Amino acid sequence: MADFLLNAWYAGARANELGEQFLARRLLDQPILFWRTANGDPVAMLDRCPHRFASLHTGRRVGDAVECLYHGLRFDAAGRCTRSPYSETPPANAVVPTFPVVEHQGMVWIWMGDAARADPALIPDHPHNVRADLRPIFGHETFSGNWQLGNDNLMELTHLFFLHTSTIGGYKPDAGPVEGEEYVVRQVGTQVHSHTGTPRVPNKAPIDMGVDPVAHPLIDRWNDIVWDMPSAMKFAMCATPAGGPRDVAPYMYQSHLITPETKCTSHYFWNVARTFELTPEGDAKYLHFFGNIFRTEDAPMIEDIQHNMGEADLWDLKPVVLPRDRGAVLVRRLVARALAAQAGAEAIAAE
Amino acid sequence: MADFLLNAWYAGARANELGEQFLARRLLDQPILFWRTANGDPVAMLDRCPHRFASLHTGRRVGDAVECLYHGLRFDAAGRCTRSPYSETPPANAVVPTFPVVEHQGMVWIWMGDAARADPALIPDHPHNVRADLRPIFGHETFSGNWQLGNDNLMELTHLFFLHTSTIGGYKPDAGPVEGEEYVVRQVGTQVHSHTGTPRVPNKAPIDMGVDPVAHPLIDRWNDIVWDMPSAMKFAMCATPAGGPRDVAPYMYQSHLITPETKCTSHYFWNVARTFELTPEGDAKYLHFFGNIFRTEDAPMIEDIQHNMGEADLWDLKPVVLPRDRGAVLVRRLVARALAAQAGAEAIAAE
């Protein structure tokens, strides 16, 4: 069975990463070259010259073409060879594969499966990323673990109370259960919605939740996640005075977008739009704050687990399953079903 | 055929390594977590949470329990889950495997095979390690080589006269044969006893052998080794005035305890009890002296050989066999027979 779902949109780059220069990045175990044409359109092509297989990103931009550094073949944004070193007609196989890309809500999305099925309407909607008033920030990390471990991490939020106690997760007086705690997981179409609510916790956090801690020493706090196949999560963090109505806007919206790099390494794009400290200094502060939590708390944990699991499938290892794993387990099952469907379709196509 | 003998006691740690903190160590290619309960009992358990496979050593001690850092499952010294994050009854498979451990003569011994067969009486007896009057010192090194290369190294002492000429082996006037030299190898039950004696060599050494070099410029020198399956060696180094009676106490007792880390890397615990320089400064001096000989002379040699042999079996490479290889060859044969017996027993059990 393949390790990746091919017919899906993946976050390939932050829009602000693409400019004059080439960006080379491995996605779904393929080398991808990102660049923008003169009129600003993003381009994604295989980062490999079809002549002698040099990486194209070591070459040169010549107008809206890429020139290989080794023997000078040039390719346009559609991957067609436009010049061979001695001006002969390029052979028919002098073509670089390209991939559908769409710039959307601050991200560049790439489709690496059947291009005919690359419908931009399927890109997950994360409108907070274009809310200039909330100063969205865009981060990029990598981790040495299979992409599904990233899903597991975000869909099992109990880890906030153990792994993140010194940063963003220490808001319970004790790590155990709290009276009236809520945990609801639902499948909505192809999405998984996960709601966790913790009533009457102390109003303290390393970040501003928008509720006056003097007037309201106790708050209700909840987290709502919407997961889209295969690995895009939209996360709303909310707080309200204890017992107050819950129809408030979140104090923070987040995007968590995981893209396989190889079978056992992954990209992690994260975006945060917030309602507080809305200054350039705030941007820099929270870009460091959240990136640092991931790099020092989540990534080492995921990498340790990857090391311990090796290339085994999670279920083959017969993990203990706890009630709070429901979201992560549902996501795992939907992904497994989709991978099996893909394998079946490939088997039929191969007949 | 397996690479390790499972039903055997292995040195897992020096007793003085276990205290408040966790000690994580790979043994027989399994991750082991060592710790001590409040009353001082050593514990060895698999260093892996059965929930999501995080390494437990990254977690916290909570009384006599280990709490996983990721989602907070707690396990007692018997590996039973005593708390799940939301206080639900832990599932039946929420168990961490534990291993029999015995603290004995300054070492913590672990049994990783069938626990029912873990008889402490089988632990090799190295009483010099509790001779406080001889100030035993306890060292730990690792080397990138199969554990049997450690056996080979110690059971073929000719290498003293070539590899260790500038440290502890240069005691012959010439590296060749000496008149009256003795070499006796015997199997005694499941042990191998090896005796090498070199008469009338100059009384000089980098360490005190207890014979006055002015009164006795020539000495008889001999080394007696007792090997216990699979890789524990007790080594007595002796000297007497040339021609004198041999019923003297050794000037140095050593333990050499090899424990596989992986197929191609090993732990090497070594302990030395001596009759000279019996001061804390002497302890520090000889801890460095012997550790350094291993790190700069033995380990590079073993690692070079491992590199050259790759994963091949020694006999498949058709080595030249010399008369002085008798001890090492006998040990190799006993180990091979035990590994074959283990494989046979596993095959029968699997039927």
Add this chain to the structure above:
Amino acid sequence: MADFLLNAWYAGARANELGEQFLARRLLDQPILFWRTANGDPVAMLDRCPHRFASLHTGRRVGDAVECLYHGLRFDAAGRCTRSPYSETPPANAVVPTFPVVEHQGMVWIWMGDAARADPALIPDHPHNVRADLRPIFGHETFSGNWQLGNDNLMELTHLFFLHTSTIGGYKPDAGPVEGEEYVVRQVGTQVHSHTGTPRVPNKAPIDMGVDPVAHPLIDRWNDIVWDMPSAMKFAMCATPAGGPRDVAPYMYQSHLITPETKCTSHYFWNVARTFELTPEGDAKYLHFFGNIFRTEDAPMIEDIQHNMGEADLWDLKPVVLPRDRGAVLVRRLVARALAAQAGAEAIAAE
């Protein structure tokens, strides 16, 4: 199919590398120990003691013998064991394989196939390497790529105009075709001769081509390469006033000698004899100049390609083939045929 041609002479070392000390080098994926006997004859033997498989290069020279560091076995230049540690008669299998070696024109050549076929007359003739008046310099580099990528690189000189534009290749006004350009590839016996000529290019280069740039602002420039199986290339670089007669001596002769280290790493010996800056300072300058071009331009390119190709065969990847690939493709075909013949001979021998 094997990765290397066995019945061939390979450059194993520069003659000036062999002296008192051992030189250990991996060639054709075998560890080779080079040394010279007291009378100066080069020796090449397997760098592995047949007793316990220690690398012999960690041992000692004892007259015209090599003594293993571990247990002291000694071997003469023919690989015969001349001493065992206890003076017993060495066992019949106490032999180290040796290889035919010939010192020729500043290089030490080794034959690692059937010794009976090691005819010194087959060593390629590169007489410029003994032209003391041209101060030949001898360089050695390594690269992480299959040896055939080294052939490809040198037999496809279009790369001068793209990869080497800032060093030795920027002599065309534009990287494209030039009127009257010549490209002739011929097979001559088992050799491949490649001629590339570029008329009327500006007389400028980072090195002296022997044509006065004031009197002759335009020159004709050509490069002639002779390739010998499997990977020895002799390269003459020539220049003459534009339209002048071509019967001039080259301003530079080069040897490019590639020897496989492993399947995916290679040695690259290069020698340059020149007609200018004939001083010790010039030697040092050009030893750096050419070594640096290889290390910073060619080697990274070859290593990138090796990474992209993995262990795939070039033709299986269906490369685009351009007219200027003719020399490289002809060489690839001759090598493939020779490898296939070798595999066939081995299959017959194995019957």
